[in-house]
Amino acid sequence: MHKELKDYLPFWDGLTAADKAALAGAADEREFPAGTVLHRGAEDCVGLMIVTKGRLRVYTLSDEGRELTLYRLLERDICLFSASCIMNSIQFDVLVSAEEDTAVLHLPAETYKAVMQRSAAAANYTSELMAARFSEVMWLMDQVMNKRLDERLAAFLLEEAELRGAKSLAITHEQIANHMGTQREVITRMLRHFQQEGLVVLSRGRVELANEAGLQALAAEARR
């Protein structure tokens, strides 16, 4: 496993031979079919996951059962919060699910934590990882507080089309609401408005992007 880990972990060369051996010895490959929820809050501290194929979605769940997508992890991204027990101060719960058939390199939390406590290189890399996720959440907070729903929805549809490499998205209004942290009815109303404006064409379980330039103009407001 040395070769793969060296490829995925930028701090590899800064580790001692013993720490390299500890990580390589503990790592294993795991596969999750699309739809699997692979992490549910702090109580299951599965370990670090390096995405080698597919896509993970990291999201929160409110007391009322409403979801909000925080960010997605693509190939080569590292899922830190599935190992939230490596830090005492992570006092929040996220869920992680596979959006596509996904393969990961898995590192057990306790092994990673031990290496991090000995190695400044590993510890600083972990800080950078957390700062990157923090930045995504701060961007989202700005969106939620300060952007209009139509702008956020346009940005979401375009991002989704890019991720999937398709202009016709097999997605329900419920699923969109779960990404955006709002209610299905709110999304249905806005999508119908988009359809009237010629921006999308709706059919059962499907949203087709009909006017990408128009959506981009709207989304540009959200990105400002």
Added chain:
Amino acid sequence: MHKELKDYLPFWDGLTAADKAALAGAADEREFPAGTVLHRGAEDCVGLMIVTKGRLRVYTLSDEGRELTLYRLLERDICLFSASCIMNSIQFDVLVSAEEDTAVLHLPAETYKAVMQRSAAAANYTSELMAARFSEVMWLMDQVMNKRLDERLAAFLLEEAELRGAKSLAITHEQIANHMGTQREVITRMLRHFQQEGLVVLSRGRVELANEAGLQALAAEARR
């Protein structure tokens, strides 16, 4: 400065003598009168601030000029984001202002960064600090997405009364709106409703908590 730093930095004993000397030699005491904005986004990377007296407010500013309070830093808390340049991945801007006359121990960003890169103890402590702030922002995100404004406002007024040790708050509707990331008109409307319910008494530039138990019952919903 050795003695103070040893007292405030839990990782002090894990540092080499050279790193202790570097930090102690670079640290200085600074004072900020109430109202001072001591950090404005990423471009001014002032350094780490350990609060020794007073209170700092960390907040964001939208393109439209709307503020949102992320959290407060009290005595012994460390302000990390005033040294955001110590990590490349911190891609967001916050502002920091003194809410009271505040004194800090200041550590220059470059000195702290150099120590952090050599010391796993310092790097791991910095990770924990960031995880603690991340947790506060995640709590706020849940509030903003999932709690009603009346519940949030009740929780805010109670927190404010506790911080100030007073039931009569010298605070404008504008200032409350800036904490909560909303518009003044929205706060004025809700405060008038609170007054009708006998929860508060309003006068010019002042909100008095008239029924703490009632506010607590409302706020309990937001804390759930």
